[in-house]
Structure formats: structure tokens, C-alpha cells
Amino acid sequence: MADLVERYLELGLRLGRHADGLVDSYYGPLALAQRVAAEELRAPAALAEDAELLLEDLPADPWLAGQVRSLATTARKLAGERFGYAKEVELVYGIEPRWHDESRFGERRSSSTRRSRATVTFAPASRAGSSRRRSRRTSSDTLRVTRPKRCGG
Numbered sequence: 001m002a003d004l005v006e007r008y009l010e011l012g013l014r015l016g017r018h019a020d021g022l023v024d025s026y027y028g029p030l031a032l033a034q035r036v037a038a039e040e041l042r043a044p045a046a047l048a049e050d051a052e053l054l055l056e057d058l059p060a061d062p063w064l065a066g067q068v069r070s071l072a073t074t075a076r077k078l079a080g081e082r083f084g085y086a087k088e089v090e091l092v093y094g095i096e097p098r099w100h101d102e103s104r105f106g107e108r109r110s111s112s113t114r115r116s117r118a119t120v121t122f123a124p125a126s127r128a129g130s131s132r133r134r135s136r137r138t139s140s141d142t143l144r145v146t147r148p149k150r151c152g153g
Contacts, residue, residue, distance in 0.1 A: 004059075
């Protein structure tokens with residue numbers, strides 16, 4: 001298992017050299033990080049192959065497999081492969097996004113508007129405990145989030 005963990009760490013560090021911010025922080029062996037940093041930069045396609053080989057060797061560990069699958073997807077994208085939105089979300093996050101009929105949201109909003117009005121009290125953090133500003137807000141004060149337009153893919 002130690003070999004698999006080391007391969008996983010190497011994969012992440014190698015990909016991090018291609019994608020700034022991919023590795024947020026690293027607390028593993030310093031010698032491993034120094035060795036990877038000193039290596040010649042590996043092509044993303046080679047890293048995608050490394051990830052696929054690592055996936056084949058992993059024991060039945062769904063969490064680690066999900067992490068490696070996400071790294072494999074990142075490497076494949078860096079190598080130029082394109083994915084549709086839903087496929088990329090599934091590969092990177094392990095979930096299957098589904099579109100919903102937006103008319104259902106309008107129906108719910110209409111019924112909740114008829115039901116009640118809410119009073120919300122706001123207190124700035126710096127003035128907590130002092131006089132509080134009060135604001136009346138109704139259900140018509142909502143934020144509408146719309147589905148993003150699909151961008152070729």
C-alpha cells in the first residue's frame with residue numbers, strides 16, 4: 001500500500017507543476033517533493049497514463065479511486081482532451097449532474113409568495129449587541145439563479 005500512496009503523491013505533485021493551485025498544500029515526505037521538483041517535466045498525456053495504471057492497481061477504496069480519477073481527468077484535459085460538462089463533473093467530482101425543469105421553481109415561488117412575508121434582523125458584526133438595523137424583506141426579494149449557457153462541449 002505504501003507504494004500506491006507514493007505513486008498517488010507523485011502524480012499529484014507532477015500534475016501540480018502543470019496546473020498552478022492544483023496542490024493547495026503538501027505535508028508529505030520532503031525528499032519526495034524535492035525529487036519530483038527536480039525531475040524533467042512530464043507530459044500530461046504520460047501523467048494520464050500513470051493515473052490509469054494507478055487506478056488499475058488500487059484496492060477497493062472508492063475515496064482514493066475518486067481522487068485518482070479526478071487527477072486522471074485533469075491530466076487528460078491538460079493533454080488536450082475535451083469533455084462535455086456533465087461528463088467532466090462526473091469524472092472530477094464523482095456525481096452525475098441532472099438538469100431540472102425550471103418551471104417547477106416558478107411554481108414553488110408563487111405558492112411561497114402567497115403564504116407569508118418574513119422579517120429579517122441584520123446586525124453588523126462590529127455592532128453586535130448595540131442597536132440593530134431592522135429590514136423587512138419579502139419572498140419577492142430573492143436571488144434567481146439560471147442555468148448557464150452551454151459552451152461548445
